[in-house]
Amino acid sequence: MNRLISRSLLTLVGTAILSTNVMAAEPAVCKNVRLGVVNWTDVMATSAMTQVLLDGLGYKTKQTSASQQIIFAGIRDQRLDMFLGYWNPIMTQTITPFIDARQVKVLDQPSLNDARATLAVPKYLADKGLKTFADIAKFEKELGGKIYGIEPGSGANTQIKAMISKNQFGLGKFQLVESSEAGMLAAVDRAVRRKEAVVFFGWAPHPMNVNIDMAYLSGSEDALGPDEGRATVWTVTAPDYAERCPNANRLLSNLKFTAEDESRMMQPLLDHKDALASARQWLQDHPEDKARWLEGVTTFDGKPAADNLKLTSN
CATH class of the missing domain: 3.40.190.100 (Glycine betaine-binding periplasmic protein; domain 2)
Incomplete structure (x- = not known):
C-alpha cells in the first residue's frame, strides 16, 4: 500500500511539473516575431542581437527595414511587434502621436542611457x-x-x-x-x-x-x-505585447547596453560582416552579457534559456 501511495504521489508530482512547464511555454501566437529596423548601424546591431537570442530560444524572427514613421505605423496596425531604436529626443516628435493614441508602448526603462x-x-x-x-x-x-x-x-x-x-x-x-x-x-x-x-x-x-x-x-x-x-534609446512594442508574449517581452526588458559596447558591436557591420554572425560571436565572447540578458527568460517551449540557447545559424 505504501509503495502504491508513493508511486501515486510521484505521478502527481511529475504531472504537476509537466503542467508547470507547459504553462510556462509562450503562446503559439508569439512564435513569429516581427521586428522593425531602421538603417542605423546601432539599431541594426541591437536588432541582430535580439534576433539571434529569440531564434536561439525557438522563436522565428523576421526583420523589416523601414523608416521610423512606417515602423511605428506598422506596430499600430499589428504588422510589426517591436522596434529597438527609439532615440529620445531625436524621434520624439515622430512617435508622440502614436504614444498619445496608445497605439504603441515604450518599455519602462531605456536600453541605452549614455x-x-x-x-x-x-x-x-x-x-x-x-x-x-x-x-x-x-x-x-x-x-x-x-x-x-x-x-x-x-x-x-x-x-x-x-x-x-x-x-x-x-x-x-x-x-x-x-x-x-x-x-x-x-x-x-x-x-x-x-x-x-x-x-x-x-x-x-x-x-x-x-x-x-x-x-x-x-x-x-x-x-x-x-x-x-x-539621448536615451528605448524599445517600443505593440501596446499589449507584454500581456500576449510575456517571455519575449522579458527578454526585451533585459536587453541593456552601453555606448562603448554598442560601438564595438557595430564595428563588424561597418566592416561588411554579417550582422547575425557578429551577434553570435559577441555572445560567445561575452558570456556575462548572455547570462544577464537571459535572466528569468525561457525558451519558447518553456525550458530554462541559459541551458538551452542555440547559437547555430539557420
Whole structure:
C-alpha cells in the first residue's frame, strides 16, 4: 500500500511539473516575431542581437527595414511587434502621436542611457573656431552652405530643417543634404581626407567616434534635445505585447547596453560582416552579457534559456 501511495504521489508530482512547464511555454501566437529596423548601424546591431537570442530560444524572427514613421505605423496596425531604436529626443516628435493614441508602448526603462546625438565637425575644423552652433554661419562659405543629415523624414533631419526655416543661429541660407547614414558618412570621409570643412549629424554610440577625429558642437539651445544632445534609446512594442508574449517581452526588458559596447558591436557591420554572425560571436565572447540578458527568460517551449540557447545559424 505504501509503495502504491508513493508511486501515486510521484505521478502527481511529475504531472504537476509537466503542467508547470507547459504553462510556462509562450503562446503559439508569439512564435513569429516581427521586428522593425531602421538603417542605423546601432539599431541594426541591437536588432541582430535580439534576433539571434529569440531564434536561439525557438522563436522565428523576421526583420523589416523601414523608416521610423512606417515602423511605428506598422506596430499600430499589428504588422510589426517591436522596434529597438527609439532615440529620445531625436524621434520624439515622430512617435508622440502614436504614444498619445496608445497605439504603441515604450518599455519602462531605456536600453541605452549614455547616448548622444547632435551636430559635429572634424576636430581640425573645431580647432579653426567652429565649436558652437552659432559658429556655423561664420563658416558658411567654407561649408558651401550645407549641413549633412541622414535619411529623409528622420527626426534629426526634421529638427535641422526647423533650425534653417527659423533662421536659428543664422542658418537661414543653409541647405540640409539628406541621404542616409552611409551616404552622410561617405561625404564626411571625403571631406576629412581633403581636410575640407563639413558639418554633419553625429551620434554615439557609433564607430564614427573612433574612426573620425571629431568634435560635437555646443550651444545648441536644446535645438537637438536638452543637455547638448544627450539621448536615451528605448524599445517600443505593440501596446499589449507584454500581456500576449510575456517571455519575449522579458527578454526585451533585459536587453541593456552601453555606448562603448554598442560601438564595438557595430564595428563588424561597418566592416561588411554579417550582422547575425557578429551577434553570435559577441555572445560567445561575452558570456556575462548572455547570462544577464537571459535572466528569468525561457525558451519558447518553456525550458530554462541559459541551458538551452542555440547559437547555430539557420
